[in-house]
Amino acid sequence: MEEVTFRIAPEEKVKKKPSFLKPWFGLKYLFKKPVTIKIPYEFIEPAPRYRGFHTLDWKKCIGCNMCGQICPARAIEMTWIEGEKRPHPKIDYGRCTFCQFCVDVCPTGALGFIETYMLTTTWREEELLLYDWVPIEPEKFKEIQEKFKDYKFPVEKIEFNKETKEVTYYLRDGTTFKFKILGYGLKPPVKPQPTTKQQEEEKKESGQ
Ligand code: SF4
Numbered sequence: 192m193e194e195v196t197f198r199i200a201p202e203e204k205v206k207k208k209p210s211f212l213k214p215w216f217g218l219k220y221l222f223k224k225p226v227t228i229k230i231p232y233e234f235i236e237p238a239p240r241y242r243g244f245h246t247l248d249w250k251k252c253i254g255c256n257m258c259g260q261i262c263p264a265r266a267i268e269m270t271w272i273e274g275e276k277r278p279h280p281k282i283d284y285g286r287c288t289f290c291q292f293c294v295d296v297c298p299t300g301a302l303g304f305i306e307t308y309m310l311t312t313t314w315r316e317e318e319l320l321l322y323d324w325v326p327i328e329p330e331k332f333k334e335i336q337e338k339f340k341d342y343k344f345p346v347e348k349i350e351f352n353k354e355t356k357e358v359t360y361y362l363r364d365g366t367t368f369k370f371k372i373l374g375y376g377l378k379p380p381v382k383p384q385p386t387t388k389q390q391e392e393e394k395k396e397s398g399q
């Protein structure tokens with residue numbers, strides 16, 4: 192086998208000589224147009240099929256959790272929602288790397304993505320429930336993007352009622368989207384058994 196030799200540059204070639212003039216060269220950038228943009232007031236047009244936020248067709252989702260299994264960032268948790276026979280994925284945008292493996296693996300094409308990419312908010316920390324996102328229908332998401340054309344997240348505000356577990360998405364077009372979370376995980380949540388007091392009250396109400 193042929194022996195490979197590595198040549199390493201000598202230290203004196205790598206080491207830069209101190210210069211008193213070079214720092215002043217940076218002044219030329221004062222007169223150039225900035226390459227950065229003022230988010231959220233400006234935006235860059237994304238490439239077609241840019242991998243932005245997720246959409247979910249609730250009717251197509253069969254709750255198989257293949258999206259959750261493939262997710263390298265462990266950003267997906269299955270969520271049981273009142274009125275839905277199967278759990279749906281909830282995405283933690285604090286962890287998601289937008290690789291879209293979950294979209295590629297989805298066997299029914301329920302999970303998708305849209306070019307919308309801008310996630311900025313002036314909300315207070317306790318309002319940042321946005322980072323736990325149960326994606327909305329693709330048609331609604333597209334409608335909002337086409338209306339505003341600014342690639343911003345489609346929700347103005349999210350409310351989560353800790354007692355009733357009801358989530359309200361206040362969408363940017365003035366509509367609201369409500370759903371009630373029953374629990375998390377692959378198995379259906381166990382219904383809490385009524386206490387003796389509740390049973391007695393129910394009996395009284397039914398007149399038994
Ligand atoms: S979004 Fe797709 S992969 Fe994920 S649970 Fe639903 S059907 Fe399965």
Ligand code: SF4
Pocket residue numbers: 258261262263264265266267282286287288289290291292293294
């Ligand atoms: S885009 Fe990638 S990181 Fe984000 S939820 Fe899907 S699989 Fe996980």
